[in-house]
Amino acid sequence: MIVSNPVPLDISYVPQKLFFRDDKIAAIRSSVLAPSSSGISNNIIIHGDSGTGKTSTVKFLMRDSKSIIYENALSFKNVKALLEHVLSRLGKPVSYRGLSFPDIFSTLNSVISFRGNTVLVIDEATNLLKSDTDGLYNLFRASEIYGTSLSTILISMENPFSYMDRKYGTVVELKFNKYSGSEIYRIISERAALSLEDGAYTDSILKYISEISAPVGSARFAIELLQKAAYMAEYRLSDSIENDDVRSAVSLINPYITESKLSLLDRRELLVLLSICSLLSDKLSVDVHTVENQVKLTGESYSIDIKKAEMYRIIRKLESMDIVSSTIQGRGNRSGVSKHVSINDVPVSILSIKIRDIIARL
Numbered sequence: 001m002i003v004s005n006p007v008p009l010d011i012s013y014v015p016q017k018l019f020f021r022d023d024k025i026a027a028i029r030s031s032v033l034a035p036s037s038s039g040i041s042n043n044i045i046i047h048g049d050s051g052t053g054k055t056s057t058v059k060f061l062m063r064d065s066k067s068i069i070y071e072n073a074l075s076f077k078n079v080k081a082l083l084e085h086v087l088s089r090l091g092k093p094v095s096y097r098g099l100s101f102p103d104i105f106s107t108l109n110s111v112i113s114f115r116g117n118t119v120l121v122i123d124e125a126t127n128l129l130k131s132d133t134d135g136l137y138n139l140f141r142a143s144e145i146y147g148t149s150l151s152t153i154l155i156s157m158e159n160p161f162s163y164m165d166r167k168y169g170t171v172v173e174l175k176f177n178k179y180s181g182s183e184i185y186r187i188i189s190e191r192a193a194l195s196l197e198d199g200a201y202t203d204s205i206l207k208y209i210s211e212i213s214a215p216v217g218s219a220r221f222a223i224e225l226l227q228k229a230a231y232m233a234e235y236r237l238s239d240s241i242e243n244d245d246v247r248s249a250v251s252l253i254n255p256y257i258t259e260s261k262l263s264l265l266d267r268r269e270l271l272v273l274l275s276i277c278s279l280l281s282d283k284l285s286v287d288v289h290t291v292e293n294q295v296k297l298t299g300e301s302y303s304i305d306i307k308k309a310e311m312y313r314i315i316r317k318l319e320s321m322d323i324v325s326s327t328i329q330g331r332g333n334r335s336g337v338s339k340h341v342s343i344n345d346v347p348v349s350i351l352s353i354k355i356r357d358i359i360a361r362l
């Protein structure tokens with residue numbers, strides 16, 4: 001068994017500890033939550049790429065702040081519909097659709113006078129920010145126009161400050177940056193410890209997942225990889241997660257690969273790719289000198305002879321097609337650096353089968 005507790009691998013799980021976001025938590029507390037509790041309404045827009053912890057940070061704050069109401073904009077066609085829903089959640093169901101903003105806010109005022117100052121979080125608000133300027137105007141200026149003690153936290157993947165109208169008044173900007181590889185490693189180490197059997201994973205598997213996720217900078221992507229790789233290993237009835245489980249997970253999330261790309265390669269190119277695959281079954285990357293030897297060996301069984309220059313040309317082509325990636329690494333002695341190639345987004349075991357198949361048909 002690999003997974004002992006599936007909950008922390010679920011994408012909606014809000015962890016007890018949020019790493020690397022103390023400054024954001026403090027910024028939201030000081031710019032919105034603290035002023036709100038003393039009667040001052042402020043508005044803030046949180047933006048940043050997917051998986052940078054925007055939703056979990058506000059959910060984390062909701063644990064000890066009862067004044068926050070959370071809504072997802074995707075369920076509503078505009079601000080008015082969203083506010084009508086908020087009213088009904090607060091015990092004031094709207095009897096007919098199409099209330100005016102003054103009606104909505106005066107009803108809200110009567111609820112808030114009992115409930116106390118309220119902070120409304122609107123998640124996934126990218127489209128709302130673009131499409132409902134009138135609604136946002138009313139929402140952001142509700143305290144001036146209608147005397148409503150309401151602060152708003154909007155969450156968006158895109159940065160709206162480049163196109164947003166000045167008429168909204170002062171809106172605080174809070175940007176969530178992408179996570180680095182080592183930050184992602186910290187986050188998934190915690191999740192792995194909470195959800196997986198002790199011997200089911202190694203540090204190098206977690207490092208591998210972090211490395212693949214680093215260019216995206218997304219904790220969401222990394223946790224999804226960990227989850228899918230874990231179930232992949234469980235499905236194989238294995239006791240532990242292997243590199244190929246991670247590659248399978250990537251290919252599940254990113255299923256753009258192979259058949260069509262492989263069909264663009266000729267026999268000689270396929271043979272170089274097959275050689276790389278066979279070297280990667282127990283390694284994450286391999287240097288090109290090793291590939292050169294393997295190409296000779298594999299070539300013999302297919303009676304294909306590929307010289308060094310041609311092999312380099314083929315590897316460059318495979319890189320340009322995003323089938324393999326490469327890094328330059330030191331060799332650990334005086335002989336300088338060498339190029340290492342890797343395949344990260346498809347299991348090499350499956351790729352090898354496909355390639356052998358195609359070569360046999362050519």
Ligand SMILES: Nc1ncnc2c1ncn2[C@@H]1O[C@H](COP(=O)(O)OP(=O)(O)OP(=O)(O)O)[C@@H](O)[C@H]1O
Pocket residue numbers: 010011012013014015017018019020021048049050051052053054055056057157187219220223
């Ligand atoms: N700093 C962190 N510490 C621990 N876990 C984190 C952290 N940041 C994100 N996560 C986890 O990563 C996953 C994705 O985070 P979250 O949903 O908050 O991202 P998001 O910025 O809202 O992404 P999206 O824009 O796609 O909605 C969640 O499971 C969350 O618990």
Ligand SMILES: [Mg+2]
Pocket residue numbers: 054055056123
């Ligand atoms: Mg989110």
